[in-house]
Amino acid sequence: MSGPSGGELRSAFTRVAASAGWKWSNDPWRSCDGWRGFVEECAEGYEMDYSEYLHDVSVRDLLDLALRDEAARRAEGFADFSAAVERTDDAFRELIAAGPVIRPDEPRWWRRSLPPHGGEEFVADVRERLHVTLRLTG
Numbered sequence: 664m665s666g667p668s669g670g671e672l673r674s675a676f677t678r679v680a681a682s683a684g685w686k687w688s689n690d691p692w693r694s695c696d697g698w699r700g701f702v703e704e705c706a707e708g709y710e711m712d713y714s715e716y717l718h719d720v721s722v723r724d725l726l727d728l729a730l731r732d733e734a735a736r737r738a739e740g741f742a743d744f745s746a747a748v749e750r751t752d753d754a755f756r757e758l759i760a761a762g763p764v765i766r767p768d769e770p771r772w773w774r775r776s777l778p779p780h781g782g783e784e785f786v787a788d789v790r791e792r793l794h795v796t797l798r799l800t801g
Contacts, residue, residue: 670766671738671769672691672735672738672740673676673691674688674692674734675729675732675734675735675738676688676689676694676732678732679732679735679737680694680725683725683728685725688689688722691726691729691744692744692747694722694791695726695744697722697781698722698723698726698748698751699751700720701722702751702754703721703754703776704719705755705781706754706758706778707779707784707800708780708799708800709781709782709785710783710785711784711785712726712785712788713773713785713788713789713792713793714788715779720773721776723752723755723771723773723776730743730748732757736779738778752773755773756772757767757775758778758779759773759775759778759779760776761778761779762776762777762778762779762780762796763776763777763779763795763801765793765795775777779797779798780797781797781798781799781800783799784798785797786798
């Protein structure tokens with residue numbers, strides 16, 4: 664999904680990303696697309712290891728910073744951006760609701776639980792590192 668070019672939103676997003684140490688991300692819509700792609704991958708059965716999962720889920724951390732930023736919130740296109748993130752959030756909440764809670768005290772809801780299933784590498788790595796058993800994706 665791509666959204667309006669929204670120079671103010673992009674500027675705010677770039678500033679937020681840079682201040683959080685994100686060197687590569689300056690486009691809110693590409694980051695939103697990355698979040699959606701990650702959630703779709705998890706729904707199908709995440710294939711990579713747990714370290715890669717943590718890396719990939721971190722795009723939601725960046726989106727959270729942007730969603731909370733006052734300049735971004737005032738920017739043209741923010742409502743569409745926020746709605747797009749929320750749609751993907753809804754899908755991920757539904758998915759992880761069926762999965763194990765691994766960090767009950769984590770303030771970021773998207774990091775509290777894992778999807779209930781995954782590919783062989785992900786399932787094996789989660790079992791080894793976290794002692795949690797997930798279902799293998801069929």
